Amino acid sequence: MIASVFGGLRRRSWTALCVGILTSVAAQAASAANCPGHPDAIGTSRTIVVDPRAHPVIGTMQYGKTLPLADREVVLTFDDGPLPKYSNEILDILAAHCAKATFFLVGSQARANPEGVRKVRDAGHTVATHTQNHPGGMDRLPFDRSKEEIERGIASVTAALGDGSAPAPFLRIPGLRRTDEIEEFAASKGLQLWSADFPADDWRDVSANRVYELAMQRLERKGKGILLLHDIQPRTVTALPRILREMKARGYRIVHVVPATPDRPVTPTEPKQWQLHPAPEMVATSRWPKVPKFASAGPAALPVPALSDLDWHTSNLGARASRRGRSVPLPLVAPWSRQTMLPPAGTLAALPVPARSIFKTPEPAGMTLLASFASRAASTAQARSKEVSSAKLTGKSRRHGHTTAAQPPAPAGHAEQSPQSAGATAPKPAAQAKRNGRSVRVAGLKKR
Numbered sequence: 001m002i003a004s005v006f007g008g009l010r011r012r013s014w015t016a017l018c019v020g021i022l023t024s025v026a027a028q029a030a031s032a033a034n035c036p037g038h039p040d041a042i043g044t045s046r047t048i049v050v051d052p053r054a055h056p057v058i059g060t061m062q063y064g065k066t067l068p069l070a071d072r073e074v075v076l077t078f079d080d081g082p083l084p085k086y087s088n089e090i091l092d093i094l095a096a097h098c099a100k101a102t103f104f105l106v107g108s109q110a111r112a113n114p115e116g117v118r119k120v121r122d123a124g125h126t127v128a129t130h131t132q133n134h135p136g137g138m139d140r141l142p143f144d145r146s147k148e149e150i151e152r153g154i155a156s157v158t159a160a161l162g163d164g165s166a167p168a169p170f171l172r173i174p175g176l177r178r179t180d181e182i183e184e185f186a187a188s189k190g191l192q193l194w195s196a197d198f199p200a201d202d203w204r205d206v207s208a209n210r211v212y213e214l215a216m217q218r219l220e221r222k223g224k225g226i227l228l229l230h231d232i233q234p235r236t237v238t239a240l241p242r243i244l245r246e247m248k249a250r251g252y253r254i255v256h257v258v259p260a261t262p263d264r265p266v267t268p269t270e271p272k273q274w275q276l277h278p279a280p281e282m283v284a285t286s287r288w289p290k291v292p293k294f295a296s297a298g299p300a301a302l303p304v305p306a307l308s309d310l311d312w313h314t315s316n317l318g319a320r321a322s323r324r325g326r327s328v329p330l331p332l333v334a335p336w337s338r339q340t341m342l343p344p345a346g347t348l349a350a351l352p353v354p355a356r357s358i359f360k361t362p363e364p365a366g367m368t369l370l371a372s373f374a375s376r377a378a379s380t381a382q383a384r385s386k387e388v389s390s391a392k393l394t395g396k397s398r399r400h401g402h403t404t405a406a407q408p409p410a411p412a413g414h415a416e417q418s419p420q421s422a423g424a425t426a427p428k429p430a431a432q433a434k435r436n437g438r439s440v441r442v443a444g445l446k447k448r
């Protein structure tokens with residue numbers, strides 16, 4: 001019957017199917033073998049050995065690196081214990097699932113309950129540390145205090161272990177309140193700083209069902225990673241069995257992490273396996289680029305420059321004009337309009353006769369011209385008066401002397417007039433200058 005069903009399959013498909021079936025059976029057998037008496041346990045699929053010095057920080061909630069996990073692999077972590085009432089229940093649940101985890105123990109808790117530390121170790125979990133007193137704002141503590149918290153936490157857990165062994169050189173900062181100094185200090189001590197890939201908010205006042213939902217939803221979004229839980233919360237005790245059952249049902253696997261020792265070589269990995277797996281768009285992260293990518297920002301992304309930044313009306317305009325040629329806009333300004341307060345008409349400054357090229361400037365330049373002195377129309381009118389009555393031209397007017405002959409300024413929005421329309425407003429100066437063969441320069445602008 002089976003042969004007839006699969007008889008039509010091509011040899012390659014048949015082989016692949018067999019391999020798939022065997023793999024699945026083997027995985028279930030391994031899970032069952034890992035957890036005698038608990039056929040439905042998720043078990044622990046594998047153990048990875050890491051070198052903290054090679055990877056001093058991990059966890060995509062804060063870093064661009066995390067553990068080298070395959071898809072659907074999960075690392076369980078529990079913080080803040082040991083607290084007998086709940087920690088023991090967490091240990092029992094994990095034992096019933098043959099799931100191995102990492103416990104970040106608080107030094108003061110370890111001193112109060114050293115037996116709890118030994119229970120974690122004897123159950124085969126990884127014992128790590130979480131400072132001595134779990135300060136709430138470690139990023140605001142004096143650095144010496146932070147160092148002391150870390151070192152005393154390790155000392156307390158070491159004392160609680162009672163066999164001369166030390167906890168794993170894995171450290172989680174309370175509240176993940178890391179600082180550069182703390183990271184550097186941890187690295188100098190050979191400690192691996194563990195952030196996490198996703199929490200389940202079990203320290204908050206939420207229901208156990210909510211803890212379950214957050215754990216599974218965030219895991220689904222990430223696809224794998226370090227789950228941050230707490231073994232001192234009743235809601236975690238309630239949620240954990242359901243989380244483990246659901247993980248197994250959805251095909252997730254538990255991975256246990258231990259530090260390398262002289263007798264325990266590092267699990268071979270590729271550097272890229274430690275790199276941040278691209279987070280889906282819907283996953284919120286706290287990562288920001290350290291260096292803004294100015295190169296990718298186009299002119300439209302630039303802030304509006306202050307008029308004082310431009311300063312083109314006082315210097316270098318002639319040089320820029322000759323350097324860039326008439327067809328190149330002068331100067332570069334942001335391509336959006338702005339509201340600018342113009343001085344009263346009676347106080348408007350007059351410009352000397354502008355060159356024709358001035359009228360070819362794009363709207364922003366014209367706009368700035370308006371913003372700086374007066375409307376182009378006013379300038380043109382002034383220029384016309386100079387051209388027509390050259391005898392009246394005085395040195396004072398060449399130096400932007402005041403005038404009372406200015407026309408009412410045009411609104412700033414009118415700065416988008418084309419050179420042609422500007423010329424239509426006052427065609428005479430340019431035409432007359434052309435007829436006279438004069439090259440009307442902007443040297444007067446340079447004098448100020």
Ligand SMILES: [Zn+2]
Nearest residue numbers: 079080174175
């Ligand atoms: Zn904590």
